[in-house]
Amino acid sequence: xxxxxxxxxxxxxxxxxxxxxxxxxxxxxxxxxxxxxxxxxxxxxxxxxxxxxxxxxxxxxxxxxxxxxxxxxxxxx
Numbered sequence: 001x002x003x004x005x006x007x008x009x010x011x012x013x014x015x016x017x018x019x020x021x022x023x024x025x026x027x028x029x030x031x032x033x034x035x036x037x038x039x040x041x042x043x044x045x046x047x048x049x050x051x052x053x054x055x056x057x058x059x060x061x062x063x064x065x066x067x068x069x070x071x072x073x074x075x076x077x
Contacts, residue, residue, distance in 0.1 A: 026073050033074040
């Protein structure tokens, strides 16, 4: 069995990867907003949000928050 500190280091490494991926996702959200504005598309796509959430089981609540954060990023750009 691994020691507690080793397991915590593993969690820390995973958390770091998650944060890097979330930062990348937010940057893509900014690019999507610019694309939508340039092409006259609505900023919010509820069908797309539902599609993302349907793939997120059992992490739907987490992805709802990620989507909300992306909407905030899109609103701020």
